[in-house]
Amino acid sequence: MDKTNNFMQSADTDAKAPENKVNFASSFSCQVLLRAVSESGMKDSAWGFYQSPSGQLEFAGEFPLEENRKFEDLWQSGDLEKAGILDSSPGSTLGECFFRTESLSFNTYVYLKDGFEISDSDTFAFLIHVGSLLVAVKYKNTYVLSNILEKNIAAFSKFLKLTLFMIKEIAPETLFTVLYSGFENHSMFYKFYKSNFLLSEAEKDVAILLYYAAKEELSPVPEKESPAEMFIRYFKNNPGKTITLPVIGMDFYSWKEQVSGFRELTETTNLAANFGQVNEIKEKILSSLRVSVQAEPYNPHDHNALGVYIDSINEAKSGKHYLIRAGYLRSKAAAILRQAFPSKFNFKGKIEIIDSDTIKGLDTDFSIVVRLYI
Numbered sequence: 001m002d003k004t005n006n007f008m009q010s011a012d013t014d015a016k017a018p019e020n021k022v023n024f025a026s027s028f029s030c031q032v033l034l035r036a037v038s039e040s041g042m043k044d045s046a047w048g049f050y051q052s053p054s055g056q057l058e059f060a061g062e063f064p065l066e067e068n069r070k071f072e073d074l075w076q077s078g079d080l081e082k083a084g085i086l087d088s089s090p091g092s093t094l095g096e097c098f099f100r101t102e103s104l105s106f107n108t109y110v111y112l113k114d115g116f117e118i119s120d121s122d123t124f125a126f127l128i129h130v131g132s133l134l135v136a137v138k139y140k141n142t143y144v145l146s147n148i149l150e151k152n153i154a155a156f157s158k159f160l161k162l163t164l165f166m167i168k169e170i171a172p173e174t175l176f177t178v179l180y181s182g183f184e185n186h187s188m189f190y191k192f193y194k195s196n197f198l199l200s201e202a203e204k205d206v207a208i209l210l211y212y213a214a215k216e217e218l219s220p221v222p223e224k225e226s227p228a229e230m231f232i233r234y235f236k237n238n239p240g241k242t243i244t245l246p247v248i249g250m251d252f253y254s255w256k257e258q259v260s261g262f263r264e265l266t267e268t269t270n271l272a273a274n275f276g277q278v279n280e281i282k283e284k285i286l287s288s289l290r291v292s293v294q295a296e297p298y299n300p301h302d303h304n305a306l307g308v309y310i311d312s313i314n315e316a317k318s319g320k321h322y323l324i325r326a327g328y329l330r331s332k333a334a335a336i337l338r339q340a341f342p343s344k345f346n347f348k349g350k351i352e353i354i355d356s357d358t359i360k361g362l363d364t365d366f367s368i369v370v371r372l373y374i
Helices: 007-014 121-138 142-151 153-157 160-180 187-193 199-203 206-218 227-237 254-272 275-288 331-340
Strands: 032-038 044-051 057-062 084-088 106-112 242-246 291-295 306-311 323-328 346-354 368-373
Touching: 032 121, 044 121, 057 121, 057 160, 084 121, 106 121, 121 142, 121 153, 121 160, 142 153, 142 160, 142 206, 142 242, 142 346, 153 160, 153 206, 160 206, 160 227, 160 242, 160 331, 187 206, 187 227, 206 227, 227 331, 254 275, 254 323, 275 346, 291 368, 306 331, 306 346
Parallel strands: none
Antiparallel strands: 032 044, 032 106, 044 057, 084 106, 242 368, 291 306, 291 346, 306 323, 346 368
């Protein structure tokens, strides 16, 4: 059962507020604050929740933190010292990563105002996981958001309308990521795409949940277009979006061997040297790598192919930059992007995630995720 039955009306009204920064309540009136602090300590974000008179959990939006407005200023003096604090981490949804961009390197905390009690396990589960969801939305990481939703759909489905509102900003791009970057067939979504299905179906399927959140932006015309045609139209009319997608086919190219060797080198060196210094060098090198996603209209196997090129790690270690092939985007995603932007032959990007577990060979198709600027 959705515990935010009355939320959608206010969410629909306020979703168009400037910069999607909505405040249904001041920070002082929030019983719950979520805080996300980057591992470097340079970035600090906060969101609030409050309890409505009827006892429902409501979203107060993000409270921008600036030089003259610190996290400590969001509650009255003494409230933070008395607050209960729960730990959660966006990184836990990714597993052990060899590298992740700074926007994914956050520690998140749930602050409960003194006297506020979490009444049930559903609310507890929601609050523990919603911090990672909000970070993914803020930094527009569609791949991570899709993973968070898939792994925790039971928790978010209990607060379905609240969740739909919070993910609305990047729901279209995240739905695209879900449908066209993996290997699942999403038969339930395609079955219901042309039907007027019930919102309750979103509790069972992430693609349907995202479709509900994205429907206003996508303006689908199911009787006239397929989902792929819908996205071609959407991207064509809305350039400048960003998406994060996994790279496939890495087994066939030397970049995978380079990153595997670099991983072994850093781990071996860490055993004999200062861990902090080695890790800093690793982060500096990997963060500096250029990413280029380029069309291959000459490709005899797929004229819509988009090849992924990344700077050679071997060259980058000596301060040089030389692009080599790392793999491809999934063909379904590439076909939609090429048809949406037929005159655009190159998309810039950056590395978001290098998953050390998959680099070991457990699942090489998803060993690296790149951010694509379209």
